[in-house]
Amino acid sequence: xxxxxxxxxxxxxxxxxxxxxxxxxxxxxxxxxxxxxxxxxxxxxxxxxxxxxxxxxxxxxxxxxxxxxxxxxxxxxxxxxxxxxxxxxxxxxxxxxxxxxxxxxxxxxxxxxxxxxxxxxxxxxxxxxxxxxxxxxxxxxxxxxxxxxxxxxxxxxxxxxxxxxxxxxxxxxxxxxxxxxxxxxxxxxxxxxxxxxxxxxxxxxxxxxxxxxxxxxxxxxxxxxxxxxxxxxxxxxxxxxxxxxxxxxxxxxxxxxxxxxxxxxxxxxxxxxxxxxxxxxxxxxxxxxxxxxxxxxxxxxxxxxxxxxxxxxxxxxxxxxxxxxxxxxxxxxxxxxxxxxxxxxxxxxxxxxxxxxxxxxxxxxxxxxxxxxxxxxxxxxxxxxxxxxxxxxxxxxxxxxxxxxxxxxxxxxxxxxxxxxxxxxxxxxxxxxxxxxxxxxxxxxxxxxxxxxxxxxxxxxxxxxxxxxxxxxxxx
Amino acid sequence: xxxxxxxxxxxxxxxxxxxxxxxxxxxxxxxxxxxxxxxxxxxxxxxxxxxxxxxxxxxxxxxxxxxxxxxxxxxxxxxxxxxxxxxxxxxxxxxxxxxxxxxxxxxxxxxxxxxxxxxxxxxxxxxxxxxxxxxxxxxxxxxxxxxxxxxxxxxxxxxxxxxxxxxxxxxxxxxxxxxxxxxxxxxxxxxxxxxxxxxxxxxxxxxxxxxxxxxxxxxxxxxxxxxxxxxxxxxxxxxxxxxxxxxxxxxxxxxxxxxxxxxxxxxxxxxxxxxxxxxxxxxxxxxxxxxxxxxxxxxxxxxxxxxxxxxxxxxxxxxxxxxxxxxxxxxxxxxxxxxxxxxxxxxxxxxxxxxxxxxxxxxxxxxxxxxxxxxxxxxxxxxxxxxxxxxxxxxxxxxxxxxxxxxxxxxxxxxxxxxxxxxxxxxxxxxxxxxxxxxxxxxxxxxxxxxxxxxxxxxxxxxxxxxxxxxxxxxxxxxxxxxxxxxxxxxxx
Numbered sequence: 006x007x008x009x010x011x012x013x014x015x016x017x018x019x020x021x022x023x024x025x026x027x028x029x030x031x032x033x034x035x036x037x038x039x040x041x042x043x044x045x046x047x048x049x050x051x052x053x054x055x056x057x058x059x060x061x062x063x064x065x066x067x068x069x070x071x072x073x074x075x076x077x078x079x080x081x082x083x084x085x086x087x088x089x090x091x092x093x094x095x096x097x098x099x100x101x102x103x104x105x106x107x108x109x110x111x112x113x114x115x116x117x118x119x120x121x122x123x124x125x126x127x128x129x130x131x132x133x134x135x136x137x138x139x140x141x142x143x144x145x146x147x148x149x150x151x152x153x154x155x156x157x158x159x160x161x162x163x164x165x166x167x168x169x170x171x172x173x174x175x176x177x178x179x180x181x182x183x184x185x186x187x188x189x190x191x192x193x194x195x196x197x198x199x200x201x202x203x204x205x206x207x208x209x210x211x212x213x214x215x216x217x218x219x220x221x222x223x224x225x226x227x228x229x230x231x232x233x234x235x236x237x238x239x240x241x242x243x244x245x246x247x248x249x250x251x252x253x254x255x256x257x258x259x260x261x262x263x264x265x266x267x268x269x270x271x272x273x274x275x276x277x278x279x280x281x282x283x284x285x286x287x288x289x290x291x292x293x294x295x296x297x298x299x300x301x302x303x304x305x306x307x308x309x310x311x312x313x314x315x316x317x318x319x320x321x322x323x324x325x326x327x328x329x330x331x332x333x334x335x336x337x338x339x340x341x342x343x344x345x346x347x348x349x350x351x352x353x354x355x356x357x358x359x360x361x362x363x364x365x366x367x368x369x370x371x372x373x374x375x376x377x378x379x380x381x382x383x384x385x386x387x388x389x390x391x392x393x394x395x396x397x398x399x400x401x402x403x404x405x406x407x408x409x410x411x412x413x414x415x416x417x418x419x420x421x422x423x424x425x426x427x428x429x430x431x432x433x434x435x436x437x438x439x440x441x442x443x444x445x446x447x448x449x450x451x452x453x454x455x456x457x458x459x460x461x462x463x464x465x466x467x468x469x470x471x472x473x474x475x476x477x478x479x480x481x
Numbered sequence: 482x483x484x485x486x487x488x489x490x491x492x493x494x495x496x497x498x499x500x501x502x503x504x505x506x507x508x509x510x511x512x513x514x515x516x517x518x519x520x521x522x523x524x525x526x527x528x529x530x531x532x533x534x535x536x537x538x539x540x541x542x543x544x545x546x547x548x549x550x551x552x553x554x555x556x557x558x559x560x561x562x563x564x565x566x567x568x569x570x571x572x573x574x575x576x577x578x579x580x581x582x583x584x585x586x587x588x589x590x591x592x593x594x595x596x597x598x599x600x601x602x603x604x605x606x607x608x609x610x611x612x613x614x615x616x617x618x619x620x621x622x623x624x625x626x627x628x629x630x631x632x633x634x635x636x637x638x639x640x641x642x643x644x645x646x647x648x649x650x651x652x653x654x655x656x657x658x659x660x661x662x663x664x665x666x667x668x669x670x671x672x673x674x675x676x677x678x679x680x681x682x683x684x685x686x687x688x689x690x691x692x693x694x695x696x697x698x699x700x701x702x703x704x705x706x707x708x709x710x711x712x713x714x715x716x717x718x719x720x721x722x723x724x725x726x727x728x729x730x731x732x733x734x735x736x737x738x739x740x741x742x743x744x745x746x747x748x749x750x751x752x753x754x755x756x757x758x759x760x761x762x763x764x765x766x767x768x769x770x771x772x773x774x775x776x777x778x779x780x781x782x783x784x785x786x787x788x789x790x791x792x793x794x795x796x797x798x799x800x801x802x803x804x805x806x807x808x809x810x811x812x813x814x815x816x817x818x819x820x821x822x823x824x825x826x827x828x829x830x831x832x833x834x835x836x837x838x839x840x841x842x843x844x845x846x847x848x849x850x851x852x853x854x855x856x857x858x859x860x861x862x863x864x865x866x867x868x869x870x871x872x873x874x875x876x877x878x879x880x881x882x883x884x885x886x887x888x889x890x891x892x893x894x895x896x897x898x899x900x901x902x903x904x905x906x907x908x909x910x911x912x913x914x915x916x917x918x919x920x921x922x923x924x925x926x927x928x929x930x931x932x933x934x935x936x937x938x939x940x941x942x943x944x945x946x947x948x949x950x951x952x953x954x955x956x957x958x959x960x961x962x963x964x965x966x967x968x969x970x971x972x973x974x
Contacts, residue, residue, distance in 0.1 A: 045568075045588050049808045051581070051689040052568040052590055056723045084804050086850070090823050095807020149812070278850035280859060283693035283801055285723050 009207040009245060011238045012215060013173050014165035015123075017180060018158050019190045020133065020198040021064045026155035027132040028055030028098065033157065035196070039138065039150035047155035049093030054284050057082075061130065061157035062105070062288065064189035066298045068159055069106030069128045071187045071305055072180075076295045080105045082130075082282040087275075091135035091149050099160075101279040104129035105290070112307055113172065113179045118320055123176050124164040133158050159189075165204065165215070170234035174227050177201055181227075182306045182328050194226050201230055206251070207241045216241075217251040221265055223258045233258035237265050309333060316344040325352055331367045332356070338373030342380040350380050354394060358401045370404030371397075379407035391464055392416050420467040422474070425458070428466065429474045432457045443479060451475065487512035488650040489966070491703035492710060495653060496555050499547065506540035506547075506558025510602050513560045517604060517651035525626050526636075526646040528565045529573060530605035536560070539602045546600075555710045557600030562646050562655035565606035566613055567698070568687035569593055576689050577621035578611045580834025584814045590687020591722065592656060592698050592715040599714045604652050607642030611836045612806065613663055613691045615639050616908035619899050620838045627895070628671060629967035630933055634892040637667030637908070640701070644671040647701045648967055654711055655701045660691050661794055662888070662912025664699045665924035669887035669936020672926045672967065674953065675701050676708045677912075679944045680919030681726035683712075684719030690805040692798035693724075695916045705925065705954040709733035712946060728944060736947040737954040742776035744952065745880045751787040752885035752911050752938075760930035765886045768927040768937045768956065772884065775955050782880065784872040789865050790913045795906060796849050796862035797917075802839075803846030809834060841902065866917050873918040877942040882952050886911050887924040887936030911938060921946045925953040926962045934962075 026033050029046035045053035066076055083101035109125035133156040138148035161180070167173050181192045181199060192199040201224055206216035221237055224230045236258075241251055256265040304312075306327045313323035313336075326333040326348065339347040355376060359369055379400065383393040388411055396407050396416065411417055419425055432454060433440055443450035458471045487495070487509050498504035514533050521527050543558030563569065566576045568586040570593075575581040589597065596603070610620035618641025619625040626641040628634040629649035636645040640657030644667035647655050657664040659677035668675025676699045683698045690696060700711035713733050719725040748769060753762060773779050811817030811830035818833050820826025835843070849858035876883060889910055898905040915922035920940055927937035937956065941949040957963065 045586075048813060050568075050586060050588070050814070051574070051576070051584075051808070052586070052685075052687040053588075054686050054722050054724075056721065086804050086807060088807065088810065088824075088827060090810075090812050093808060093813060095810065096804050274852065276852045278804070278847065278852075278855075280800060280804070280850055280855070283724075284690075 008210055009238075009242050010210045011168055011170070011234070012165045012206050012208060013167040013170075013234060014204040015163045015167065015173060015176060016202045016204070017161045017163070017177070018200040019068065019161065019184055019192060021061055021157040021159060021189050022191060022198075023058060023060045023064060023157055025058055025060075027058050027061050027130070027157035028155055031155065035153075035198075037152055039148065039152060042152040043154070047093070048151055049095075055098060055282075057285060057288065058157060063298055064157070064187075065105050065128065065130045065159050066290075066295065067187040067189050067302060068161075068184055069109065070295075070299050070302060071183050072106075072109040072111055072125050072128065072161070074106035074109035074125060074128050076106050076290055077103055079103065079287050079289050081287045082285045083279045084282050085131075086278040089134070090147070091137050091151075091154070093135065093151060093154060097131060097134065098282055098285070099131035100129035102281070103287075111176070111179055111183060113175045114310070114320065114324060115172070115175060116321070121166070121172055121176070123166045126162045126164050128159055128161050131158050131160060132156070170231045170238060173203060173234050174231040177230055178227055178328075179306070185330060186303055186305050188303075203230065203234060205234060205237050205241070207238065207245060217253050219251065219253070220255045220271065221258055222255060222268070225260065229258060229260050232263065233265055236263065240265065313344070318344055318348055322348045322352065329366075331365075335366050335373050339377045339380070340373075341377055342384055346380055346384060347377075350376060350397075354397055355401070358397065362401065364401075369401065371400050375400060375405070375407060382407055382411060386418060386420060386467060387411065388416055388418050389464060389468060392418070416465060418467050419462050419465045420470055422470065425462075425466055425470055426474055426478075428458055428461050429471065429478055432461060433478055440479065488516040488653075490653065492555065492559055492653050492707040495559050499553065499558055506543040506602070507537050509558065510536050510540035510560050510604070513604060513650075513652050517646070520649055520651055523627065523632060524629060524645050524649060524651070525624055526607055526642040526649070526651055527562070527605040528575060528577060528608050528621075528623055528642065531603065536602055536604060543600055543602070554599050554714075556596065556714055559601060559654075560604040560652050561596055561601040561711075562604050562607050562643055562652040563593065564609055564640050564643050564655070564657045566609060566658060566689040566691075567593055567656060568689065569603070569606070572606070574606065574689070575623075576612045577609045577623055578834065578836070578839070579622045579816065580809045580811075580831070581815050583816065586687075588687065591684035591719045593687060595715050596656075601714075607640070607646055607655060607657075609642055609663075610639035611839050612689070612802070613639040613658055613660055613696075614802070614838050614842055616662065616666055616905050617893070617895075617898065618642060618667070619895065620836055622836055625895060628892045630672065631892060634894050634933070635670070637670035637888065637892065639663040639667075640675075641667045641671075643701045644668050644673055644675065647671070647673045647703065650966075653703060654707055656698060656711070656715070657701055658688055658691075658696055658698050659912075659916065660695045660697075660798060661916050662909035664701065665912045665922055665936065665938060666888045666908060668701055668924040669926070669934065669938075670892040672934030672962070672965065673701055673703060674705055674708045674926070674957075675699065675924045675936075676712060676946075676950075677915065677922050678712060678716060678946060679726070679921040680916075681724050682716050682728075682921065682944065682946065684717075684722040684725045686719055686721040690801075692801040693805060694801060695794075695798060697916075705923070705950055705957050706734065706737055708923070708953075709737060709950050726944070731947060733946060733950055736951040738951060739955050739958050740776055741772060741952060741955050744777040744882065744948075746772055746777045746779045746952070747782035747876055747880035747883045748779060749782050749784045749787060749876065749883055749885060751784050752914070754788070756907055756910055757886055757889040758891065758930070761886050761888070761890060761935050764928035764930060764935040765884070765937055768960070769884055771959055772952065772956060775959055777952070779884070782876055782883070784869070784876060784914065786865060786868040786872050787914045790869060790917055791906060791910055793862045793865045793869065793917060794909070794913045795845070796858045797866065799842040799846030800849045800859050801846065803843045803850065806835075806839065806843055838902070869914060870918045873914070873920060873940075873942075877945075881941075882945070882948050883940040884952075885938045885940065887938040888912070891930050891933035891935060915940050919943060921949055923949045923953045925957055925960075926965070927956070927960060928962060929965065932968075
């Protein structure tokens with residue numbers, strides 16, 4: 006098996022969250038009763054004609070620009086002809102010869118810190134199909150729901166730069182994050198607003214020719230993409246080792262059984278009889294328009310990642326913040342404290358508490374300002390880290406200002422050297438035998454004595470001051 | 482001549498009667514409805530004639546509006562027929578195909594909506610070659626239409642029903658569609674005026690597509706003035722058709738002057754070539770002489786690539802048709818044949834629903850678009866189409882309008898070409914170039930050959946409808962065809 010290198014090319018469909026459909030004014034919303042968002046155009050009634058939704062073009066451009074694509078000066082639509090009950094015109098309006106964007110790339114950060122660059126071949130616009138219904142219709146019949154028919158999609162075709170199932174998953178997750186940042190889609194694999202097909206082949210390691218392509222479909226989560234590809238790599242590897250020929254085909258991933266199965270032979274290439282859509286003229290994309298769209302793009306994940314790393318975060322911590330834009334936004338709103346402690350208080354302490362309560366970062370009662378204040382109290386030595394965590398418990402439960410909580414509960418750290426020296430002497434007097442242990446070289450005894458001072462001050466003593474006072478008293 | 486019957490009058494004369502109160506819309510519509518009911522059994526111009534009550538109720542509403550002092554447009558209260566490939570809300574629209582029998586669209590075509598707004602009263606839906614594919618109206622799944630000049634001959638096609646209805650006085654005007662000559666050729670063969678506007682001048686929204694890059698809706702009328710009035714009513718930008726031109730509609734009636742002084746007219750020799758009957762050639766030559774007498778400066782010219790028009794057309798039009806007609810699968814509308822699964826049901830529905838000419842063109846087009854053949858056929862045809870366009874553009878640098886025969890022959894006998902597709906296709910040899918170039922073209926009657934009408938075609942530059950209407954109107958005024966009626970119209974009165 007290790008003699009073969011997987012070659013994986015991903016094709017991704019992203020449903021754009023425009024208000025209306027790609028070529029008509031029907032609502033593009035998801036979840037309405039069947040066939041309520043339909044009109045003569047998206048039902049393909051005779052005589053009805055498509056008109057391009059400008060918003061969808063803007064969204065496609067946003068996505069393309071975020072992926073460093075070259076926006077075409079002139080783009081065209083083509084008809085992709087095939088028959089299926091959920092395709093009411095008998096063709097899908099897509100883009101073939103002149104897609105809105107070509108080229109581009111995305112940088113995939115692996116957990117080990119290495120970076121994989123995956124090139125993008127093209128990004129084009131098309132309309133979604135309807136959905137066949139097999140439930141809620143009389144037995145032996147099928148229904149079709151055309152609500153989804155005509156919803157705008159972009160298809161992103163990547164070069165076969167991916168060589169492991171894990172990298173395929175990471176690539177897809179990176180793409181998802183980028184699209185999420187552009188705001189053009191909610192990119193949810195489970196709901197079908199992000200769909201991925203993968204072309205997989207194996208070749209002897211160290212060679213450059215491509216093996217026979219197998220297309221894998223029906224992977225409905227990031228995890229299933231990795232699992233399906235792992236299965237497929239194993240299957241093809243075993244077949245090749247057994248001297249078998251790989252069939253050119255489409256295979257479906259069966260999540261439950263954990264296998265792919267052949268769904269269609271592709272020994273003969275599909276003939277979609279593409280030709281330019283005569284109902285739509287060429288779309289000239291003025292450079293000023295491209296610039297205007299580019300100007301509306303927010304900071305993108307790659308830039309954000311770099312900014313965080315430059316501010317002192319580890320690549321991993323930066324990645325956690327980048328992957329979850331609301332979390333990153335919360336982080337960005339934390340002010341006046343070092344980045345590393347801000348990140349740790351946010352992603353470990355606050356997020357841990359929110360997760361335990363089933364709350365989200367967008368709905369918590371803790372504001373970035375309040376968390377900033379809390380971190381400043383700890384950093385400035387007003388309270389200890391331990392007390393800070395108790396205060397955060399209170400903030401998560403009831404909201405409120407950390408300074409007020411500290412004040413009301415009298416939790417201010419004791420940093421008064423005179424007062425603490427008294428406490429230290431009392432503890433030493435009360436634990437003479439432990440002092441003896443310490444003097445006879447038992448290092449552990451020191452920790453016990455620190456603990457006793459902290460206990461006596463209900464945790465409010467400044468730990469480093471306690472340390473130095475103890476050492477002074479013990480003459481060590 | 483004694484007082485003509487109402488059904489003998491053009492729209493503008495009827496409008497004057499209405500405006501002066503000499504006739505009511507109800508009387509006018511009743512006259513045409515009665516005439517259509519009486520004569521159509523001989524012609525079969527209509528696939529559906531509305532009920533007398535429905536027609537007269539709409540006419541009466543216009544009369545009431547007039548009585549109440551509402552200013553009425555030139556079409557208000559006047560009957561118009563629609564080719565049965567125009568979508569009409571709640572009114573069966575079949576494209577003369579079994580595959581659409583019983584289909585009642587939920588929406589009006591833009592042209593239908595515009596005529597409704599103008600107050601026109603729809604009389605009925607007219608016959609056509611199935612899906613507008615043909616030049617004789619014999620490919621209608623519901624039986625052919627006959628030519629009112631000779632019931633043994635075809636009216637031309639595909640808009641043969643509209644042409645015959647206007648020629649025989651069953652309605653004063655009608656709409657048709659023209660993909661390769663489907664308005665102009667039947668207009669010529671039936672001795673009426675037919676206009677194919679510039680591609681994009683009239684919205685195609687609601688026209689059941691045959692070949693989307695060629696299709697255009699246009700009027701049939703008794704005279705050029707009426708054609709101008711109808712064009713004005715239906716033309717203009719439409720947000721529902723991305724190919725409709727964002728250009729204001731001029732006052733076409735302004736164009737109609739008798740004088741052609743200084744107008745430069747070219748006669749492209751390629752459109753007078755092989756297959757043009759001697760009588761047709763002579764009739765058109767006489768018409769050209771008359772244009773000269775009216776002040777125009779006529780000279781011969783050339784469209785070097787026009788000779789490839791038929792070949793180009795019979796790749797592009799079937800290719801687009803094969804895709805446009807893919808939607809007729811019996812899933813959402815129209816009759817559905819039985820089948821064990823989608824594929825067999827789909828195949829059976831289409832085999833039963835489409836006639837042989839439609840099937841032939843779907844197969845031709847599917848082939849032309851197939852992988853491995855696309856470059857040799859579709860792509861090559863598009864390149865030649867560009868050359869033809871360029872030929873016209875160059876010609877219009879030197880000329881204001883071009884003239885040619887509309888059809889190479891007069892009306893041919895029923896059945897004479899049905900079994901010979903190539904002979905049938907040749908019927909459009911003079912009209913197809915204007916479709917390929919997207920140009921406006923008008924057919925005006927210019928004479929009779931053995932009692933059968935001949936049409937003069939006037940082609941203009943893009944959005945040059947004003948010019949061709951001016952040429953047509955001036956010619957019509959001077960021509961001795963004026964007042965000629967098909968024999969059945971004379972007898973049938």
